[in-house]
Amino acid sequence: MLLKFRKSAEPLSPNAETEPIILAKSQAYYILSRELERYRMGDTGGRSILISGHRGSGKTTLVHSAIQEQRKKLRDLQKDKTLLVVDLHGPNLLSTPLTPSTDSADNPPADAAQLAVIQQTLKQITIALYRSLSKEIAFEFERRTGDAELTAQLKLELDNASPPDVFRQFWAKAGRLDDRGFKELIALTSAAQAYQMVSGQIEETIERKQTAEAKQSLSVESNNDSRDNALKSFADALIGLFTGAAAGATVLFNTDFKGLLAAAVGMGATLLTIFGLQYTSSRSKEKKEDRTLKFIPDRSVSTLDRQLPVLVNRLREAGYIPVFVVDELDKVIAYPYEQFGNLVAYLKFFIAERSFFCFLTDRNYFDYLNDLSRQKPYPKEHTYFTHRLFVLHRPADLHNFYNDQLLMTDPTGATAVLDSGTGLSGTLQNPILDDTEIQLLSYLLLHKARMHAFDLRQLLSNLITQDDLIQLPNGLRTYLGYRFHILIQVTIEWLLNQGELKARLDQEPHFGQLAYDTLYYPSRCWEKGEPELDARKESLEKYLNTRTLFNHQLHQANTPQDNQDHHLDQADSTPKLKQFISQSDLDFLHDQLLKLISKIFIDPEQVFDDLKINGTIQEQANIQNADVRHQIQQAIVQKHHEFIMDLRYTRPVEISERAREGVIGSISDIIGVQNDLELLEPLGDNRYRWRFDSYGRKLREEVPPDxxxxxxxxxxxxxxxxxxxxxxxxxxxxxxxxxxxxxxxxxxxxxxxxxxxxxxxxxxxxxxxxxxxxxxxxxxxxxxxxxxxxxxxxxxxxxxxxxxxxxxxxxxxxxxxxxxxxxxxxxxxxxxxxxxxxxxxxxxxxxxxxxxxxxxxxxxxxxxxxxxxxAVPLPKTEVDGLTKNWWQLWEKRMEAYLSSDKASFELDRLDLLMYASRLMPVGMLHPQFDKINIQSWSYLLLLSFENNPDDKYQSYRLGMAIPAMKALGLHSTIDRFASLLNQSSFSTRFKSETISKIKATWEQYQKAPSFKTRTFTKAVIIISNYIIDWQPSNLYSVFVIPFDLNTRESYPNAYQMLLNDIFKPEDFHQILIQKGSEDYPETSYTAILPDGYKKIPVAWIVSYFVSSQIKTSLPIVRDPLNLEQAMAALESKA
Structure with missing residues (x-):
């Protein structure tokens, strides 16, 4: 077999939704993932996470992968939400110089310099938040509408932070003016306004004015200067004359006073009328009230610390859950870190309680905080961060990472020469590979990478040839340039898994980095070409000082030029190693170094004797986790995905039990027994001289043997x-x-x-x-x-x-x-x-x-x-006698299994002879029942019901039916089968003595304690042409039908009896596994199950539980696909 490099996607990349993501997962990853899940579910308002580690340890990838995982979960749950990733570049975030603060209070003084830093930080956060939101909204808009031109217009408007009425038009065209759409518009408008505040100047005045006024006027006047007025005067005179005449007439005819009085009244009325019509009168009334209200909004940057929490809350309501990732902080913050701490303290309300922030730094700041906590009782820095995580990959994490990147494929006959950058030499051959050599290569690469994920990926990538093939170097087991590296790595992993050191790493992952540095100290000296190894304690301390980057020269080199004068003044205060670890820890690390030297370089046999006894090389090997099996079973019966993959010639690498034994044996063999393999020569006082260089060449000429x-x-x-x-x-x-x-x-x-x-x-x-x-x-x-x-x-x-x-x-x-x-x-x-x-x-x-x-x-x-x-062949009569004895032996074993659940029996010579005979079903049985998988139990059940009159062992075969159904968890099927024993239509198919024997077995089983505690669940029918290496478990019920036309034709009675008489469709979640190829069309599968059985296309079956960290339930996956890889593929096809 050849190795093929498995293509994968970077988290949060365009292909991350469809391609698998391969990551070296550490303890920090699972803690961060759990906190992110609580945050996106609304269980917490915010978190502030410090993530530290060496450069290249995968801090950014870790955060992005955890975010990608939560985004996939939201998608699988069909939630109209997403995690909004806001990447912040540390040097841009803190580009304004910080001045030291002398106030020791929890809240530092807000002097001008400090305020400048705070405002710069808030500006960068706001800009990055708006840009991330704009990008996400544009992506979602195009996905929903499919209109590229309209999306392009929206992007331009987003760049201009346009007013809300503009965005509303786009939402209307997209048909998104619903409850979620309005929330999106509110959040986008708020973000756009905040972006305008920090990217330009906004002047806005809101003024309100109110005025009330009332006025009345009446006027009559005479003016004879004009022609109109003359006419009016003539008319007035006529009116007065007629009025006077009317008044005089009235007096004349209605009173006793005749002429004189009537004339007087008439004349008076005439004069009064004329005078009244020419009289002018004017009256005016006026009331007026003015009121003005002017509001000037504060759009200054100083208000961002109040506006950002509101903005984040609106984004979450709209379905955009922001996660801020602050990277490259180690380039701008430096010891004594007080200024950065003041910034975090000032913004703590926002970054820790109202949003989710991840701060990525190197190990220096992490060590500083730990040391501070040891020196002071609960300093203010103690609560800056919800979690302080250190990215450290354990050996098992990196071995899984290595295996996940490889696929085994058919050989092509190609040859290639390794890249010089790998440190490996020689022409690549094309031998038949086994799992042992693949795992040996992992130890070689892990040692060269110093268990650093970034370097491991680079080394592995350098081995890739054309067509993404990886071919192992020739001489992996013999070339000393490889053997020494493998031996050192295995011993280091052995030490890391021993007693006190293992317990310490479990509790304090960050201490593991010091342990790694210590254990790789000889390797670094060796590869530098140093003639001697100085393992004295003071030499180790000096080396660890350089590894922690706390010596003055390295610290100064990492300081910005304009700040070096300030740091030179603090030369005496530069921390040393002893400030961060105790003397007892230093002594402990020195002891581990001496143990490494003695075990591998001087006397390695104890390590490999222990490996042989314990039989463990890697923690992740051959995991049989009940929780994992339970999750898979739940997925089988609850969730169905369709995922078609033809893996007949390609499969991921997994660690089989045989491979583990081969690795242990090969490593033990690599040691050799000759003194020529001793890598170090003692000189006294914990000083040694190297005998070989890192390429396996002797450093001093010696007289070769004959x-x-x-x-x-x-x-x-x-x-x-x-x-x-x-x-x-x-x-x-x-x-x-x-x-x-x-x-x-x-x-x-x-x-x-x-x-x-x-x-x-x-x-x-x-x-x-x-x-x-x-x-x-x-x-x-x-x-x-x-x-x-x-x-x-x-x-x-x-x-x-x-x-x-x-x-x-x-x-x-x-x-x-x-x-x-x-x-x-x-x-x-x-x-x-x-x-x-x-x-x-x-x-x-x-x-x-x-x-x-x-x-x-x-x-x-x-x-x-x-x-x-x-080698003399046995006579047939003797073979028949041995065969009958074997059936009788297994009959007793099955009876014991039913009555007492005994599942382990001593190996008998008959087991060996019958296995060598290749008679069925011997090859499927093992006296240790935990080595009989569900495929074998299913086949035994199938053979039990094949009614062949010429089969002298039919009664023994049928006797295995009930034990097989018990092992497979088919309890409902057992009861139905027992009821059929009394029906003539069924019992007449077998001999009467056979039926009697089975009835006795059934009665015996009913008396067993386990019979009363049976769990009845629906089972799964799996159609597969491959061995499914699941072990029987009370967590699931299953029956496997081998997709083999020859098998079905050889046992037609058994198929017909099982699927029509004993099995009933209502007892099963019927699962149809299709390959989707021309060789195996779907019609071939559908012909297996009769009518009434539901046929559901799902994915392949996986049996090797390489990883115990299963976060998503799976449907069926196929042997021998790696479980995590199948999970990633299935999620991408969901």
Whole structure:
């Protein structure tokens, strides 16, 4: 297999919604993710998080990944909300110089300089917030409308921070004038106004004026100067004359006074009328009131600290949840950090209680705060940040990160030369890779990267060839330039997982960085080319001072030029290492350094003995987590996604149990037993001298051993022994397979590496032209020669045992031997227990099978003699008897399983013989039930119901039905099956004695304690052509139908009986797994299930739980896809 680099997307990039995101997740990531989730759910009003770590440790990526995860959750929940990422550049945020403050109160004095800094900070926050909001709104607008031209116009208006009536027109065109739309307009308008305040000047006056006025006027006047007035005067005279005449007439006819009185009255009336009509009268009344109100809004920057919390609240109401990320702070803040602390204290109400801020700094500020907390009881800085996180990746985090980036694919035959930047040399070959070499490469790269995520990715990227292929370097197990790096890394990881150091790292991740610096101190000296290693305590302290960047020279180099004078004045106050760690911690770190030197450089065997005993290399390997399984089960029955992926030839890397054992064995083999592999030579007083450089070359010329004898012994043994094994097994076994497949001999050095080394050494012996890998080749040949001579009795014993076990199959010699070797591997039988199971080895004498370095003849003769006795095929009658005995053995085991839940039995010789016979269903059973997966239990259940009249073992097969259904959690199916036993339509299909035996088994099971505590849940039918390596669990119920036409045609009765009689659709969440390819069309799957079964296309099934940190429930995923990778892919297709 070849390795393929897995393409992924950066968090918050345009492809982050569809492509997987690969991240080295640390403890800091999970804390930050949890706080972000609480914030976006509204459980908290705000948080202020300090995130520290070395440059390149992945602080920014960590924050963006946590934000991306929460954005995906919001999308999956179909919430009309999103996290609004506001990236702030530290140097821009704090570009105004800070002046020291002398006030020790919690609230620093707001002098002019401090106010300038605060205003500059608020300005940058406002600008960044508006720009982020504008970008998000434009993106959402185009996604909703699909109108690129209208979106372009909106972007221009956003750039101008236009008034609200302009934005309202866009919202109306988009049909967003609803409740959410109005909230968006309010938030956008508020943000635009704040942006205008900081990007220009705004003058606005609001004036109100009120006036009230009332006026009345009446006027009659005479004017004879004009013609009109003359006419009016003539008319008035006529009116007066007629009035007087009328008055006189009235008096004359109605009184006793005749002429004189009537004339007087008439004349008087005439005169009065004329005078009244010419009289002018005028009257006026006026009332007036004025009132003016003028309001001038304060649009100055000084009001931002009050307006920003309001703005953030409006954004959250509109569905935009802002998260502020302040990066590169270490470039502008410096010891003693008082000025930055004053700024945080002043804005604490906003940045910690009304919004979510992430401050990214280097480790110096983190150490400063920790030291301050130790020196003072609860200083004001103690509550600046809700959490102080230190980004430190544990070995398991980086091994997972490494594995997640790789895919295994079919070989292409390509070759390439490694980039010189990797530190690896040599031509890349195209051997058949196994998981062991892939994991060995991870240790090599982790050591070169010093467990630094950024450097690890770079090293891995440098190995990429065309078509994104990664090909392992030749000589990974033999070249000393690789072997030393692997040994050091494994030992460092071993130390980090020991006792007090592990407990300390669990509690204080930031202390781990000091531990890492300490443990990599020898490696740094080694790769610098220093001739000696000074491991004295004072030397370690001096080195750690440089690693923490607290010595004066490095501190001054990182100080801006215009501030260096100020820092020079504080030279005496520059902190040293002892200010940040105690003397006892320094002593502890020095002890760890000496332990590392003694364990790996002087006496490494204890480390690898411990690895062999405990069987653990990486914490993340082979995780079987009940919570993970439960989440997957919940996803199966509750949620369905469609995700089509053809992975027949591509699969992510996972760590199998066999790979872990291979890694442990290979690392142990890498040590060697010769003094030539000692990397250090003690000089006394904790000082050492290097014997090899970092490329595996000896630093001092030494007299080489007799190369001629070494080459002669190797030529006499290597190829002849390999040819003999191939001839004996019909080319099914050779030295390479003995190491890689069967574990009979050590895997390091490998066979192909050894042959290459032998050819190079022969050329050197002939022409004496020294080359870089001379010492590596000589040691590899010596080691391999030693391995073969010491393992020769075990090789002989395994061949003879395999021959006797395989004789039951009555096959060709090569097949017989291969079957026997597979049996030994399957049950992991130690060589010292072979005699327990094979009669032919009871008289085995190891001394008779020791190889001699110069001759293979005696060994071959003894093996041939015994092989002829062991490989004799067994008579059929004896095979039948052994088969029946095996069925009876398993009948008793199943009875014990039903009655007492016993699931572990001692390995029997019958198990070995029947496995070697390849008779079904032997290969699916193991005396340790935890090694029987649900695929095997399902197949056993299928075979139970195949009614073949000629099958003499039918009663035993049917007897496995109830145990298999119990293991699969099909309790409803068990009860239905038990009820069918009394129905003639069913019972007549089997012999009466078989039915009676099954009824007895059912009655026995009903009396078992576990029968009363059964949990009835709907099960899942899975159609798959691949082994699903889930172990039975009470957390789920499942049945696997192998998608294999030949299997269905071979067992038609079983399929018909299970799917129509025993299974009922209402008991299942039926799941159809489709591959979506021409070879496996959907119609082929739909033909498997009869009518009534619901067929739901979902994703593939995954069984290897590489990571226990599962944040999102999954539907079904397929073996052997990595769980986290499947999760990312499924989320992208949701």
């Amino acid at each position: 190369l001629e004898e070494l080459i002669k012994n190797c030529e006499a043994l290597f190829h002849p022994l390999n040819d003999y094994l191939e001839e004996l097994s019909d080319h099914t076994i050779n030295l390479e397979l003995l190491a890689y497949n069967y574990g009979i001999i050590r895997t390091t050095p490998g066979w192909f590496d050894v042959i290459t080394s032998l050819d190079r050494l022969k050329r050197y012996h002939k022409n004496r032209e020294r080359y870089d890998q001379l010492d590596s080749d000589r040691i590899a040949l010596s080691d391999y020669l030693r391995i073969l001579t010491e393992a020769s009795p075990v090789i002989a014993k395994s061949i003879l045992m395999a021959a006797e076990l395989g004789s039951i199959a009555n096959e060709q010699p090569g097949v017989t031997l291969a079957n026997g070797m597979d049996t030994i591997r399957m049950f992991s039988i130690p060589a010292d227990q072979y005699e327990k199971y094979v009669a032919g080895l009871k008289d085995f004498q190891p001394d008779d099978y020791h190889l001699e370095k110069v001759s293979l003849d005696k060994w071959k003769k003894n093996v041939d003699t015994q092989y002829k006795k062991s």
